[in-house]
Every structure is written in C-alpha cells, then in structure tokens.
Amino acid sequence: MNKRSIKQSFTVTFEYDVHFTADLFAAENPLLAQFFANKTAAATPKLLVVMDGGVVEYHRSLPEKIRAYVSETGCVELVDEVMVIPGGETAKNNVHVTDSIIDAVDRHGIDRHSYIMAIGGGAVLDAVGYAAAVAHRGIRHIRIPTTVLSQNDSGMGVKNGINFRGKKNFIGTFSPPVAVFNDSSFLRTLPHRQWLAGISEAIKVALIKDADFFEWISRHAELLHNRDAKAMEHLIYRCAELHLQHIAGSDPFEFGSSRPLDFGHWSAHKLEQLSGFEVLHGEAVAIGIALDSTYSSLAGYLPYSDSQRIVDVLQALGLPIFHSLLEIGDIGHPLLTGLEEFREHLGGRLTIMLLQAIGNGMEVHELDSALVLQAATALQQRVAAIHG
Amino acid sequence: MNKRSIKQSFTVTFEYDVHFTADLFAAENPLLAQFFANKTAAATPKLLVVMDGGVVEYHRSLPEKIRAYVSETGCVELVDEVMVIPGGETAKNNVHVTDSIIDAVDRHGIDRHSYIMAIGGGAVLDAVGYAAAVAHRGIRHIRIPTTVLSQNDSGMGVKNGINFRGKKNFIGTFSPPVAVFNDSSFLRTLPHRQWLAGISEAIKVALIKDADFFEWISRHAELLHNRDAKAMEHLIYRCAELHLQHIAGSDPFEFGSSRPLDFGHWSAHKLEQLSGFEVLHGEAVAIGIALDSTYSSLAGYLPYSDSQRIVDVLQALGLPIFHSLLEIGDIGHPLLTGLEEFREHLGGRLTIMLLQAIGNGMEVHELDSALVLQAATALQQRVAAIHG
Numbered sequence: 013m014n015k016r017s018i019k020q021s022f023t024v025t026f027e028y029d030v031h032f033t034a035d036l037f038a039a040e041n042p043l044l045a046q047f048f049a050n051k052t053a054a055a056t057p058k059l060l061v062v063m064d065g066g067v068v069e070y071h072r073s074l075p076e077k078i079r080a081y082v083s084e085t086g087c088v089e090l091v092d093e094v095m096v097i098p099g100g101e102t103a104k105n106n107v108h109v110t111d112s113i114i115d116a117v118d119r120h121g122i123d124r125h126s127y128i129m130a131i132g133g134g135a136v137l138d139a140v141g142y143a144a145a146v147a148h149r150g151i152r153h154i155r156i157p158t159t160v161l162s163q164n165d166s167g168m169g170v171k172n173g174i175n176f177r178g179k180k181n182f183i184g185t186f187s188p189p190v191a192v193f194n195d196s197s198f199l200r201t202l203p204h205r206q207w208l209a210g211i212s213e214a215i216k217v218a219l220i221k222d223a224d225f226f227e228w229i230s231r232h233a234e235l236l237h238n239r240d241a242k243a244m245e246h247l248i249y250r251c252a253e254l255h256l257q258h259i260a261g262s263d264p265f266e267f268g269s270s271r272p273l274d275f276g277h278w279s280a281h282k283l284e285q286l287s288g289f290e291v292l293h294g295e296a297v298a299i300g301i302a303l304d305s306t307y308s309s310l311a312g313y314l315p316y317s318d319s320q321r322i323v324d325v326l327q328a329l330g331l332p333i334f335h336s337l338l339e340i341g342d343i344g345h346p347l348l349t350g351l352e353e354f355r356e357h358l359g360g361r362l363t364i365m366l367l368q369a370i371g372n373g374m375e376v377h378e379l380d381s382a383l384v385l386q387a388a389t390a391l392q393q394r395v396a397a398i399h400g
Numbered sequence: 401m402n403k404r405s406i407k408q409s410f411t412v413t414f415e416y417d418v419h420f421t422a423d424l425f426a427a428e429n430p431l432l433a434q435f436f437a438n439k440t441a442a443a444t445p446k447l448l449v450v451m452d453g454g455v456v457e458y459h460r461s462l463p464e465k466i467r468a469y470v471s472e473t474g475c476v477e478l479v480d481e482v483m484v485i486p487g488g489e490t491a492k493n494n495v496h497v498t499d500s501i502i503d504a505v506d507r508h509g510i511d512r513h514s515y516i517m518a519i520g521g522g523a524v525l526d527a528v529g530y531a532a533a534v535a536h537r538g539i540r541h542i543r544i545p546t547t548v549l550s551q552n553d554s555g556m557g558v559k560n561g562i563n564f565r566g567k568k569n570f571i572g573t574f575s576p577p578v579a580v581f582n583d584s585s586f587l588r589t590l591p592h593r594q595w596l597a598g599i600s601e602a603i604k605v606a607l608i609k610d611a612d613f614f615e616w617i618s619r620h621a622e623l624l625h626n627r628d629a630k631a632m633e634h635l636i637y638r639c640a641e642l643h644l645q646h647i648a649g650s651d652p653f654e655f656g657s658s659r660p661l662d663f664g665h666w667s668a669h670k671l672e673q674l675s676g677f678e679v680l681h682g683e684a685v686a687i688g689i690a691l692d693s694t695y696s697s698l699a700g701y702l703p704y705s706d707s708q709r710i711v712d713v714l715q716a717l718g719l720p721i722f723h724s725l726l727e728i729g730d731i732g733h734p735l736l737t738g739l740e741e742f743r744e745h746l747g748g749r750l751t752i753m754l755l756q757a758i759g760n761g762m763e764v765h766e767l768d769s770a771l772v773l774q775a776a777t778a779l780q781q782r783v784a785a786i787h788g
C-alpha cells in the first residue's frame with residue numbers, strides 16, 4: 013500500500029481600516045474618496061450600494077447624496093441602482109434578499125475587484141456581507157454601520173450570516189471587510205431604544221477586558237443615557253478598539269471552542285428567539301450580562317459588590333436586567349434549554365465566559381443549573397422590588 | 401469633524417495534510433482512524449458522509465464498508481444516513497442539492513467541531529465543500545477525490561463553488577479542507593475518457609512550472625494512456641505537490657488578478673459552456689493548452705518546436721486539441737467572446753498565462769485577437785490533416 017502525504021500550510025493576511033468620521037458623504041469629507049484613491053487599480057472600480065430600509069426612512073436624500081459625492085469626486089463608478097433592502101431580522105430571514113443582491117452582482121457586472129457597500133444596522137450588514145462573501149467567491153465589501161450596536165461590535169468584526177429555516181445565523185462565513193466607516197451622523201436619528209441597547213456590547217467588552225473603560229462608562233452613564241454625542245463617540249471608539257484587538261490577537265475565524273466575546277450571550281440568544289426578536293439584541297445582552305455577572309458572584313468567582321455594581325450601571329443606562337419570558341414555563345426552564353442549545357451551537361466543549369473581576373473574564377466549561385436559576389430569581393426579585 | 405482610524409491586521413493559518421493511499425476504508429488501513437485520533441477533542445466528533453452518485457454506481461458496497469470501518473475503529477460517530485447526491489455538473493446546478501446537505505447538518509446536529517466528508521469527483525467536492533463552508537460558518541470538511549482530475553487538482557485546492565442561474569461557479573468561497581485523502585483504488589473504475597481527461601491538469605502545471613515533469617509525462621505517455629496504475633500514482637503525486645506549493649507560495653485566496661493555474665483555462669471555460677458540459681473539463685483544458693501554447697509560439701514567446709512537442713504529447717495521450725464548437729459562428733467568434741467573458745470574470749486587469757519555455761510560464765495582459773484565431777486555425781488544420 014502506497015502511503016505518502018504532503019503537509020500543506022499557509023497563512024493569509026487580512027487588513028482593513030476602521031474609520032471614525034461624521035457625514036461621510038458630505039462633499040467636503042475626503043475620507044471615502046481617499047480610500048478608493050489609495051487602492052491602485054487598472055481601471056476605476058465599480059460600486060454597488062445596498063442600504064437598510066430603516067436608514068432610508070430617516071435619511072431620504074442619502075441615495076442622492078451618495079450619487080453627488082461619487083460624481084463630484086469620480087473616485088468610483090457607481091452602478092445606476094442603489095438597492096434598498098428591509099432592515100432588521102427580515103434582511104436575514106429571507107433568502108430572496110441575499111439572492112436579490114447576488115442577482116444585482118450579475119446584472120451590473122460586479123467582479124472580485126469591484127466593491128459592495130452596505131449601509132445599515134447589524135442585520136443588513138450581515139446579509140449583505142454574506143452575499144458579498146459568496147458571489148464570485150468574495151467581492152470586496154465596505155461596511156457602514158448605522159447603529160450604536162453595529163458601530164461598536166458586529167460592524168467591524170469578520171462574521172456575516174443569514175438565518176436558515178428560522179435558525180439564527182445558521183448560514184454564514186468569516187469574511188473580513190476591506191474597510192469600515194463609522195459615521196456618527198447616523199446615530200443622531202437612531203430611535204432611543206436602539207441607542208441604549210447598543211451600549212450593552214460596550215459594557216460586555218469592558219467587563220471582560222478593561223476595568224478602566226467600565227469605570228468610564230459608569231461615570232458617563234447619565235450623559236450616555238441623555239444622548240450626549242461626544243460621550244457616545246468615545247464609547248464607540250474604545251469599544252471598537254477592544255473588539256478589533258481581541259479579533260486580531262486570538263482566533264479570528266473561531267477554529268477553537270473559546271468565544272470570549274460571547275460573554276452574556278448564551279441566554280441572550282434564547283431570549284431573542286423566545287420573543288420573536290421583539291427584544292433587541294442589545295437588550296437581551298444586557299439581561300445576559302446581568303445574569304452571568306450575578307452567576308459569577310453566586311458561584312464565588314466575583315465579589316458580590318461587583319455584580320451589584322454591574323447591575324446598577326445597566327439600570328442607570330435604562331437597560332433591562334430581566335425579562336418575564338425567562339421565567340419557568342410549561343416545558344421546563346427556558347434558560348436551561350437555552351444553555352443546552354448554546355452547547356450544541358458551539359459544538360465541541362461547552363465554554364462560557366464569566367467574570368473573576370470587573371475587567372477580567374474567566375472561562376468555565378460547566379454551569380450549575382441550580383445557580384443559574386438562583387441568579388435569574390435574584391434579578392427577577394430586584395426588578396419586582398423596584399416596580400412593586 | 402472627528403477623524404480617527406484604527407488599522408486592523410491579522411493572519412490566519414490554514415494547515416491540512418494530503419494523503420496518498422489505496423483502499424482507505426479497508427479494515428487494515430489505519431490512516432483515517434489515525435487522522436481522527438490525532439485531533440484532540442472533548443468528545444468523539446460526528447461525521448456526515450456525502451457521496452457522488454457516480455461513484456456509488458461503481459462501488460455499491462462503499463456505504464457498508466465505511467460503516468464497518470467506523471464501527472471497527474470507533475474513531476468517529478457516523479450519523480445514520482450516508483447521503484448520495486448526483487455527480488457531475490448536476491451537483492452544482494441545483495441549489496436544492498446544497499440545501500439538502502445543510503438540512504442534513506441541521507437534522508443530525510452537525511456542528512463546527514464535526515466533520516463532513518465528501519467522496520466524489522470535482523463537482524461533488526465543490527458542492528459539498530460549499531455547503532460545509534457556509535453551514536454554521538464552516539464545518540470541518542474532508543475531501544476524498546475519486547477522479548484523476550480532482551486528485552491532482554481541485555481536490556486539494558482551497559476553492560468550492562456552485563452555479564447560479566446557469567453561471568459556472570458564480571457562488572462559492574475559499575475554504576481549505578482539514579484533510580484530503582487521495583485513494584488510488586477509485587481510479588481503477590474510472591471511465592477511460594475521465595482517466596485521460598484528468599491528465600491535462602498535470603500537463604498544465606508541468607508546462608508552467610516544471611520542465612522535468614513535462615519530460616516525464618512525455619516519456620510515460622503510452623503507459624499513462626494504457627492505464628498503468630504506478631505511472632498514474634506518480635503523475636498525481638507530483639501534480640498535487642506542484643499545485644500545493646503554488647497555493648501556499650502565492651495568493652491562496654486570489655486577492656490579486658494573477659491566476660497562473662488558469663493556464664489554458666480561459667478558452668476551456670467557454671468551450672465547456674458551449675458544449676453544455678458535454679466536453680469534460682480536462683478535455684477542454686487540453687484544447688486550451690494546445691491553443692495557448694500555439695499562441696505563445698505565434699507571438700514569438702515560445703520556440704515553434706516546443707509548441708509542436710506540447711501538441712504531440714497531448715495527442716499521444718489521446719487528448720483533444722481542437723473542437724468544432726470553437727469555429728466561427730453566426731454571432732462572431734466564440735473564442736473572442738470567451739476572452740471577453742474571462743476578462744469580466746477575473747475583474748480588474750486581464751491577466752493570461754502563456755509560455756516562454758516548457759516549464760516556464762509568463763503573464764501577459766492582452767491577447768492579439770488575430771493571433772488567437774490564427775492559433776485556432778493551425779490546430780483545426782492539424783486535426784483535419786490527421787482525420788482527412
């Protein structure tokens with residue numbers, strides 16, 4: 013029996029800039045034109061723009077503004093059509109949405125050296141990013157996240173995804189963008205609930221990585237709650253920085269089991285699903301953070317006073333810390349079902365991030381069901397005490 | 401205007417072994433069991449096997465053999481179902497085929513730490529590879545190529561793809577496998593036309609990279625034509641080695657415009673499409689090699705005697721060097737249309753590999769239409785002279 017083998021090994025480098033700006037498409041803002049000018053190309057590349065319907069509602073003149081910017085600067089060849097797709101989970105729930113983008117790629121002769129620009133919330137970035145990742149085996153994509161949540165978290169990450177047969181992110185890839193532009197002017201028109209909800213991803217990353225940043229958030233809770241633009245810009249910058257450092261420094265394409273950025277997320281996934289996505293991702297994460305912080309202290313990892321402080325900050329920001337859908341129901345406790353589903357979703361060994369100090373995460377491979385329920389009950393009672 | 405930016409940069413390492421063996425699923429062959437044993441895992445991982453219908457036809461007992469191997473060695477947890485999907489371009493033409501694999505991933509709880517094994521020709525590996533790449537953002541996939549073509553070329557590459565609205569490989573990703581097993585026993589049952597056609601990818605890589613290998617092929621043309629197993633094993637090993645070195649040493653995910661391994665391919669794509677895939681990929685590549693070698697010599701890059709030798713070797717192997725579908729038709733010359741389509745497909749700058757010597761490729765960015773037609777005519781006359 014002939015037995016030989018060849019070891020194949022190679023590395024691929026991914027590089028992209030995350031820009032923080034305001035009014036990206038204002039005639040006097042050279043940032044986007046510079047981006048295209050810096051990309052040496054034989055010919056002017058094509059650009060297909062796909063926008064979130066929710067954004068267009070608040071920014072009716074945006075397509076015209078983009079056309080004007082591009083025609084003024086001549087930086088890129090904009091295809092005639094500016095696509096608008098439904099915002100929120102709808103973008104990810106319907107394969108026709110991604111197919112319509114792939115059709116547009118075909119119709120407009122968009123190739124691997126052209127660009128697709130997604131402007132919108134996290135769901136729209138996810139759906140467009142997926143279409144861009146698979147059409148022609150990957151078209152360069154530019155992300156312009158328009159929500160607090162996407163500007164400080166998913167917008168600069170490397171993942172995309174759509175839902176399949178109702179299962180969240182069942183299909184997707186790891187495909188870094190070629191550039192991210194965080195434009196603060198989109199945040200001004202954000203509904204208040206979304207403004208607040210996005211803050212929870214910043215709290216999450218502060219709690220596992222940066223105690224000083226958590227202190228800063230705590231001191232600026234009132235400003236942030238009252239929509240102070242400068243405070244929000246700082247929050248987003250620091251949060252993006254921590255997320256980007258984390259991605260670059262660990263396992264960007266998640267070959268292993270460890271997913272530290274999923275702190276507070278295992279129960280959040282379940283709650284979002286139970287609520288039919290009526291609970292926003294950021295709200296569910298706030299509840300997940302409250303739960304896992306409380307658990308950390310009940311399990312003896314984190315001082316009790318620290319878990320109390322965390323819940324205090326969440327509440328000072330107007331974020332929820334419990335939801336009645338997480339109460340015990342007819343088919344058992346939804347939290348325990350959620351934990352099991354998370355185990356399956358991760359695959360391999362269950363790995364859950366907890367806290368051993370504010371700013372210092374720790375991973376465990378098992379959660380004690382009784383303590384999970386005790387943590388949930390403590391939060392439920394705290395909410396009842398306030399509202400009661 | 402607040403203007404800051406963060407530079408993101410990281411590298412991802414991809415590693416996999418390409419094994420050369422015979423009778424991979426024979427009880428006495430420890431290779432596959434060793435592969436799973438070497439992967440440390442908390443629990444025995446699951447395995448979903450997807451087979452090419454064309455392979456099952458010649459290897460009826462294969463599903464049983466795999467079950468016996470796995471149950472004997474206990475190396476992995478085989479899910480109850482061994483999937484069989486249609487072979488050839490059908491696997492890639494119908495999105496229901498890939499959806500059925502993703503459904504199986506869901507049904508059997510296949511996660512990112514489980515395995516999907518594809519057994520079949522290049523088209524089946526492409527379709528299964530695509531489904532594996534996008535389900536859960538990537539499930540570990542093992543490739544078992546069963547044809548000469550896929551064992552020495554696409555099977556150990558990093559690309560997958562399916563067709564979309566009739567356009568070849570319009571959708572796909574770059575997703576390296578976790579292992580490739582080249583099992584020579586599958587080649588014994590290969591129809592003769594497929595056996596021969598696969599050799600053209602070896603000629604291609606020899607011509608652009610390794611003059612000695614071309615000499616070897618030339619000396620062994622008769623043995624190869626007469627299905628000598630040892631000669632074919634050597635051909636596949638050396639060809640795989642050259643392909644793997646090329647991928648690792650250059651631009652594995654093809655971010656640039658250069659695609660040296662596409663030597664002879666621009667016209668091949670057009671011919672395959674015109675023939676409704678009746679002409680095999682390897683046959684079309686043989687014709688493409690003849691055309692681009694002849695062009696190289698007409699353009700003054702390659703000595704005339706070398707282009708004649710190349711065509712001689714192709715013919716000695718029983719490979720075609722011209723096809724009547726490439727003659728001028730009502731809507732202009734199909735070769736010139738094909739060149740334009742290839743330019744669009746590549747995007748950016750047209751880059752075509754030609755030869756400046758046997759074993760030494762060179763890239764050009766323009767082809768002279770008149771010389772392309774002259775090369776085609778020369779080959780057509782050569783065929784006519786033989787058959788006339």
